[in-house]
Amino acid sequence: MKVSARLENLLIRSLSQSMNVDMMEKLAGYVIPDYNLHDSTGFPANIPIPQITAARQITKDMERSNYLLKFVEKLVDVNKNGVMGNRIGIRFLSQIINETEEHGFKFDPATGIFIEADNRKTKGWGILQQGRIYEFSFLRFDIVENSRLVRKYPAAIIRNAYDDFKKLVKSIVEKRNGRIWNWEGDGGLASFYLGGKNIQATLSGIEILMELFMYNLLQCKIGEGIHTRIAVHTGPSIFSENIDSIQNDTLRRLETIENEHTESDSLTLSPGVFSDLGGKLERFFRQRTVSEGNYLYFFRLEWEET
Amino acid sequence: MGRNMNIAILTNSPENIPDKLMKLPKKNRNSVEVLPGSDLRKIVKEDRGIDMIYLDSSSVKKIDSTVNYLARQNTVLWGIIDLNNLIGDVAILFLNGCVDYIDKITAERIVFSRRINLIEKYLGKYRSEWLQNKKKSYDDNVSIDWNNIAEGGEYPFFIMFIELDGRSRFEKTWGKSNLEKAVRHFQLFIERMVASYNGKIWMWSGFGGIVLFPFAGNHDAILCGFRLMLYKYVFDVEESLFPNFISFRMALHLGEMRYSSRRKGHVISDSINFVVHLGKRYARPGNFYVSDRAMNSCMGALKGYFVREREYEERIIYRMKKPVLIPQDKKI
Known part of the structure; x- marks a missing residue:
């Protein structure tokens, strides 16, 4: 990210007027582990570094190592919660946030982080870095019996129905701050990274099943409707703009859960996702034993029998 | 006809009527229900939203006088199901305004949805005056929207009552301000959901209120209620300030009322x-x-x-089957 001179100046003034050099170095260390201001500035260890020099150097280092957003997020956190019991008021903070948002980001007070502005929706929320490993919640969805449907119905009907399904999934996923990472025609992969990612992925899965039910009932031109299997699993994964290149245990396990343990019109969660749901949401799920000591959690929209 | 056609099969012996005459494909915009043959006069007399009846000839004692009775009616279309060949002169039926006749052989051969399509074509071609008279007051107002609703004017609305269940329990266990806040949150959810279907909360008092949807010849109000029942669970998890799952009941009716945005308590309807x-x-x-x-x-x-x-105030009442999102073996 190319940082404007105005943002740099605001940060330098803010740091130098809000805290001493030791505190600046401590905050920088939260973002870049083992950060050493003397090494960075070239000042000998026994020579004190002037406030303004320290502020300028830290701003430059954050910018150069692509951690500026994280550093601003840390300043917001410190302003709100203090550091080790000490309250620190960060000067010019609202101006810093506004100026950062001018760079195409928006600050989300709920999660305390910057993500890309609403008009940009990239696979990495504008903040994930290529090649780094992050903890995600993944949602995988697949249209059931795609090959049979394609053989049975005219191509135009299938194309329209699948386009509708894609729009439906995309809007539900993006509404909860998720991103569609991959779309293969009859299914795909969505990822969630921010905030309560497991809850957001699970609610997206439930809502997709509900919306698909309504779509089949009222709109779908395929007589038997479209049916899907959805699985949600959480775990670490490398981030890459080239999604096809990402292969890891988390995604392999997700695929197994979706392919082998999920029935049509239902959603299956791995234990790591389920344990994050909280009292109300976990009641939607039934536990299923896959093998001894190995459980999955299962949801389906059902109707009262009369 | 360009609108949904609601068909009622009137019989005292539904078991004798072939299944294919008692249902239409799931996505067909028309609908069929089976009602007691003995209720014929009651059903014809009252406006229950039925467009066409098929009377099972074996369900009435005197078929000739019943045909004469039906010939005098102009509020409902009628046809005869005559599986036992009780009608001697079929032509007389049509001379008296009948629009369909199904005997045993026909019942075995027809595709019912196609038959209804043929009847609709026939009506459009030869009976257009009937279509024009049918529910004229509503069809005239098909374009009603909030923009052309004036204070004091009488309009057809879908009127929805909605109220949270368990009022007394809440009042006993909750502090006043917390409860007000949680109910207000619920009200905002309702407001948002009904707005997508052109509905507005007309009146809200305590734990519930009345929502109005200007009649526009579509099923949006019912669809809105349907979605509310389904999405209530997502609201429970994502937005509700109540710690437990909430429950609310809804009632929907279509009727006329004089619209007033003020002095709502004084509206007589x-x-x-x-x-x-x-x-x-x-x-x-x-x-x-x-x-x-x-x-x-x-x-x-x-x-x-x-x-x-069961009926209420002489109207047939329908209840939506409840969606089951919480497995039955788990207590809420």
Whole structure:
């Protein structure tokens, strides 16, 4: 990210007027582990570094190592919660946030982080870095019996129905701050990274099943409707703009859960996702034993029998 | 006809009527229900939103006088199912205004949905005056929207009563301000959901209120209620300030009322009274009820999710089957 001179100046003034050099170095260390201001500035260890020099150097280092957003997020956190019991008021903070948002980001007070502005929706929320490993919640969805449907119905009907399904999934996923990472025609992969990612992925899965039910009932031109299997699993994964290149245990396990343990019109969660749901949401799920000591959690929209 | 056609099979022996005459494909915009043959005069007399009846000839004692009776009616189309060949002169039926006749052989051969399509074509070609007279007051107002509703004017509305269940329990266990905040949150959820279907909360008092949807010849109000029942669970998890799952009941009716945005307590309307009584006195917690008049505009596919309940104030009432998102073996 190319940082404007105005943002740099605001940060330098803010740091130098809000805290001493030791505190600046401590905050920088939260973002870049083992950060050493003397090494960075070239000042000998026994020579004190002037406030303004320290502020300028830290701003430059954050910018150069692509951690500026994280550093601003840390300043917001410190302003709100203090550091080790000490309250620190960060000067010019609202101006810093506004100026950062001018760079195409928006600050989300709920999660305390910057993500890309609403008009940009990239696979990495504008903040994930290529090649780094992050903890995600993944949602995988697949249209059931795609090959049979394609053989049975005219191509135009299938194309329209699948386009509708894609729009439906995309809007539900993006509404909860998720991103569609991959779309293969009859299914795909969505990822969630921010905030309560497991809850957001699970609610997206439930809502997709509900919306698909309504779509089949009222709109779908395929007589038997479209049916899907959805699985949600959480775990670490490398981030890459080239999604096809990402292969890891988390995604392999997700695929197994979706392919082998999920029935049509239902959603299956791995234990790591389920344990994050909280009292109300976990009641939607039934536990299923896959093998001894190995459980999955299962949801389906059902109707009262009369 | 360009609108949903609601068909009733009137028989005292439904077991004798072939299944294919008692249902239409799931996505067909028309609908079929089976009602007692003995209720013929009651059904014809009252406006229950039925467009066409098929009378099972074996369900009436004197078929000739019944045909004469039907010939005098102009509020409902009629046809005869005559599986036992009780009608001697079929032509007389048509000379008296009958639009269809199904004997045993025909019943075995026909595809019912196609038959209804043929009847609709026939009506459009030869009986257009009937279509024009049918529910004229509503069709004239098909374009009603909030923009052309004036203070003091009388309009047809879908009127929805909605109220949270468990008021006394909440009042006993919650502090006043927390409870008000949680109910306000619920009200905002309702406001947002009904707005997508052109509905507005007209009146809100305490734990519930009345929502108005200007009648526009579609099933949006029923669809809105349907979605509220489904999305309530997402609201519970994502937004609700109540710690437990909430429950609310809804009632929907189609009727005329003089619109007023002020002095709402002074509005006198049978339709409002009916829907409030239906919601407060008849409805069971957690359920959505629709009057026969409102159900008239419901498309076939959605109708399959409603079941007929006992009558209330001489109207047929339908209840939406409840979605089950929480497995039955888990307590809420």
